[in-house]
Structure formats: C-alpha cells, structure tokens
Amino acid sequence: MGRQHRGSRSRSRHAEVERLLSRTPPPWVDPSPDAAASIERSIDEATQTPIPIELPWLRQTRWGGLVAAAVAVAAVGAFTYVIGHMSPVPTSAPIALSLAPERPLVVFPAESVVTPGAQAEARAASVASRVGRPLESEMELVRRDTQRAVGQVFSRLPIFEPR
Amino acid sequence: MSGATSEQLAVRAASGDVMARRCFGELVERYHARLFNFLLRRVRSRHDAEDLTQETFVRAWNRIRSYNPTWRFSTWLFTIGSRLAITHHRRSRDPVGGNVVEGLSERAPSERRARGGIWALAAACLTPEQHEAIWLRYVEELAIAEIAMVMNKSQVAVRVCLFRARQALAERLPAPDQQDVDAAPRVAAALAGGM
Missing domain, CATH: 1.10.10.10 (Winged helix-like DNA-binding domain superfamily/Winged helix DNA-binding domain)
Known part of the structure; x- marks a missing residue:
C-alpha cells in the first residue's frame, strides 16, 4: 500500500515536472545584432573558397570509418592472395626475355668498336654476321614463350580452372 | 519562400541553383537564435557561443549536399552544433557544458x-x-x-x-x-x- 502510494506520488511529481518544462519558456538570450550579418559574411567567404574534397558516402554512414577500414583490409588481402598465387613464376616456362645465350641475336666483330672505319664496316656486315635464327623467328619464339608463361600463371587462379 | 518548410529550403539550398544561397539565408534567419541559445548552455561564454553558432552555419552550408531530408533540418543542424561544441570543449580542455554561462550561471x-x-x-x-x-x-x-x-x-x-x-x-x-x-x-x- 505504502509502495503504491510512493509510486503514485512519484508519477505525479514527474508529470508536474513535465508540465512545468513544457509550459515554462526557458530563459532566452538574444544574440548580438551584428551576429547574423557576421554569419552571412562567413558563409559568403566560404562559398568563394574551394571546398576540400569529401567522401559523403563515408560521412552518411554511422560506421563510415569502420567500413572504409574493412574495405581497405579486404583489398590488401585480395591483392596479397593473388600475388601469392602468381609467384613464383614456374622455372620450366622461361619468360620471353630470358633468351638462351647460345642464340644471340646480333654479333658484332670485335674490331668494330676500335675504329670508326671498322664500325662502318661492321654495320654494313651486321646482317651477314648474324648467328643463329633470323630476327623474325626470335620474335615468334618470344611471343610463344610469353603466351605460355601467362597461360600457366592464369591457370593457377581458381577462376580459370577447367571444370 | 517564407511559406516553405525548413526541409524544403534545405533541399533547395542543396540543389545549388541560383536561389540556393538565398534559401540558406532564410534558414540562418530561422535558426540563428535557437542554435545560439542551445550552444550557450553548452559553452562557458556568449562569445564562444556566437563563434560556434557561426562555425555551425558555415559547416552546414559547406555540407548542405549531405543533408538527408528524411530528418528534420533542425536535427541535422543541432547535430553539427553539438559535435562542434564537443570539439570546442576538447580544445579548451574544459568539462563539457559547465553550468557557468554568463547570465545563466548558478552564481x-x-x-x-x-x-x-x-x-x-x-x-x-x-x-x-x-x-x-x-x-x-x-x-x-x-x-x-x-x-x-x-x-x-x-x-x-x-x-x-x-x-x-x-x-x-x-x-x-x-x-x-x-x-x-x-x-x-x-x-x-x-x-x-x-x-
């Protein structure tokens, strides 16, 4: 009975406080008369100065920073996963630039670097002094090696696995 | 324009057309005293409250495009003001919203x-x-x-x-x-x- 009485009294006091808060105007302080003009001036100045770049989609979400951090971590993880699966490049498939030393493209005579006259001679005779395959064949070899290397790298990725 | 709601004015201000600045000026006129009195209870002096009021409106203008009209404009504006008041207190190393406001103090x-x-x-x-x-x-x-x-x-x-x-x-x-x-x-x- 006593508890009920206390509860009822408490509720009535709360209601009275609520009534007073709703009806009583708060002490109001008028801002200084030139404050509004000062605000307008500041806004005009802000309009003329460039606005820094923002990412509004980050600010609109409550957890924008967390989402951005999670995306960054996921991106780094994906990059690391792909790189981890791409390397090391298989040694059985040499990439195009590793041409075999026994197949040099062009060989200049040793004396061609000694005198200008000999250089001219060597330049004229360079086609004749080429050893091994002709240039077109070398390029074809390079292209084939590259295709093979790229094919092997991509075949290691799960999305390129044959079903 | 005076018959438009604050939310309509804010959307118009965010559109960036020729009337945008004028619409925002109308919002400043409507909310200036209310925001000032709200911030006056959060900071220690009238001078700080006026500075914060000005900063709040400038920030609101710069970010008016991020205003979501599903919320009331006053809510959005007071949120900016409240955050700035917290930053102000952190800078001045005072406890948030001391009651010693000029003209309203407990003294x-x-x-x-x-x-x-x-x-x-x-x-x-x-x-x-x-x-x-x-x-x-x-x-x-x-x-x-x-x-x-x-x-x-x-x-x-x-x-x-x-x-x-x-x-x-x-x-x-x-x-x-x-x-x-x-x-x-x-x-x-x-x-x-x-x-």
Whole structure:
C-alpha cells in the first residue's frame, strides 16, 4: 500500500515536472545584432573558397570509418592472395626475355668498336654476321614463350580452372 | 519562400541553383537564435557561443549536399552544433557544458534564477548531458530518435537520461500546496534554499 502510494506520488511529481518544462519558456538570450550579418559574411567567404574534397558516402554512414577500414583490409588481402598465387613464376616456362645465350641475336666483330672505319664496316656486315635464327623467328619464339608463361600463371587462379 | 518548410529550403539550398544561397539565408534567419541559445548552455561564454553558432552555419552550408531530408533540418543542424561544441570543449580542455554561462550561471542572483523557473533549477542541478536532453525535448521539441541522433546516443540511453533528469528535478521541487498554483515561487524557494 505504502509502495503504491510512493509510486503514485512519484508519477505525479514527474508529470508536474513535465508540465512545468513544457509550459515554462526557458530563459532566452538574444544574440548580438551584428551576429547574423557576421554569419552571412562567413558563409559568403566560404562559398568563394574551394571546398576540400569529401567522401559523403563515408560521412552518411554511422560506421563510415569502420567500413572504409574493412574495405581497405579486404583489398590488401585480395591483392596479397593473388600475388601469392602468381609467384613464383614456374622455372620450366622461361619468360620471353630470358633468351638462351647460345642464340644471340646480333654479333658484332670485335674490331668494330676500335675504329670508326671498322664500325662502318661492321654495320654494313651486321646482317651477314648474324648467328643463329633470323630476327623474325626470335620474335615468334618470344611471343610463344610469353603466351605460355601467362597461360600457366592464369591457370593457377581458381577462376580459370577447367571444370 | 517564407511559406516553405525548413526541409524544403534545405533541399533547395542543396540543389545549388541560383536561389540556393538565398534559401540558406532564410534558414540562418530561422535558426540563428535557437542554435545560439542551445550552444550557450553548452559553452562557458556568449562569445564562444556566437563563434560556434557561426562555425555551425558555415559547416552546414559547406555540407548542405549531405543533408538527408528524411530528418528534420533542425536535427541535422543541432547535430553539427553539438559535435562542434564537443570539439570546442576538447580544445579548451574544459568539462563539457559547465553550468557557468554568463547570465545563466548558478552564481546569478536568486531573483534572476527565479524568473527562469524550472529552467533555472534545471541549469543548477542537472548534469550537462541531462540538461541538453531536456532542452532538446522541451524547447526544440525533438523526438527521442532525433535527440539520440544529436547526442550520438541510443534511444534507450536518451529515455533514461530524460527520466533521470525529470526525477532529479522532481526531487528538488518542493511539494505543491495547491494543485493549480504557479510553480515559480516554489522553484525560487528551492533555488534559494536547497542549492
């Protein structure tokens, strides 16, 4: 009975406080008369100065920073996963630039670097002094090696696995 | 334009057309005094409150494109103001919203406080957080969800904060002798005797 009485009294006091808060105007302080003009001036100045770049989609979400951090971590993880699966490049498939030393493209005579006259001679005779395959064949070899290397790298990725 | 709601004006200001600046000027006129009085309770001086009011409007103008019209413009504006007040207190290393505001301080003469009635009692005995919640609820007439957004709290936390504020006021308010009596003299007595 006593508890009920206390509860009822408490509720009535709360209601009275609520009534007073709703009806009583708060002490109001008028801002200084030139404050509004000062605000307008500041806004005009802000309009003329460039606005820094923002990412509004980050600010609109409550957890924008967390989402951005999670995306960054996921991106780094994906990059690391792909790189981890791409390397090391298989040694059985040499990439195009590793041409075999026994197949040099062009060989200049040793004396061609000694005198200008000999250089001219060597330049004229360079086609004749080429050893091994002709240039077109070398390029074809390079292209084939590259295709093979790229094919092997991509075949290691799960999305390129044959079903 | 004066017949348009604040939300309509804000959307127009965000559109960036030739009337955008004028629409925002209208919003400044509508909310200037309200925002100033809200911030005056959060900071220690009139000068700081005016600076923060100006900063709030400049920031609101710069970010008007991020305004979401599903919320009331006042909620959005007061949220910016509240965040700036927190930053201001961090910079000045003062506790948030001390009650020592010029003209509203607890050291003001009791007759002046009595004129403020229940609000003077609230300024004197509530925590800054409770006072902010009470102000937003009964002066700005914001909904619980809107107060939660401004104060960056959950709705439950806001309800609890409001309940405790009303309880603190109820405990300090002397019992009424008559039901229909004006409460100002009782509040004045409470302020003069109990504080």
